[in-house]
Amino acid sequence: MTSKAMTMDAATSARLHNQLVKLGDMMGDGLHHEPGGKWIVTEYRRTMRALGHSLPRCNNGDAINRAMAERLKTMSCPKCGGALKQTRSGSKRAKCGSCAALFQFVRKAKGRAQA
Ligand SMILES: [Zn+2]
Secondary structure, rough: OOOOOHOOOOHHHOOOOHHHHHHHHHHHHHHOOOOOOHHHHHHHHHHHEEEEEOOOOOHHHHHHHHHHHHHHHHEEEEEEEEEEEEEEOOOOOOEEEOOOOEOOOOOOOOOOOOO
16 A cells, blocks of 8 residues: 555646635535535535645635626616626625615525525
């Protein structure tokens, strides 16, 4: 037996990075706060450690911002058709620039906003 498990090949590293992004997106959607969603945090930590990163502080604003930006790209205000904008960095709420309606993005459902 060799100690090959200690070194990480490029494929493994890429796979872990991929997984990290996916998990980060899920956390950006708040899935880890839902019942049974704890594994996401556990898996995220494990992946971070496997990649040799130190754990981030309890701040996934980047993931939220990315998820929000993605979603707002494809959405307009259901009430007036105006453009929606994230209320502030790290927020999961968006506001309509025209009628000022506020929308809360809670879960992954594509293209659906909850007023
Ligand atoms: Zn509007």
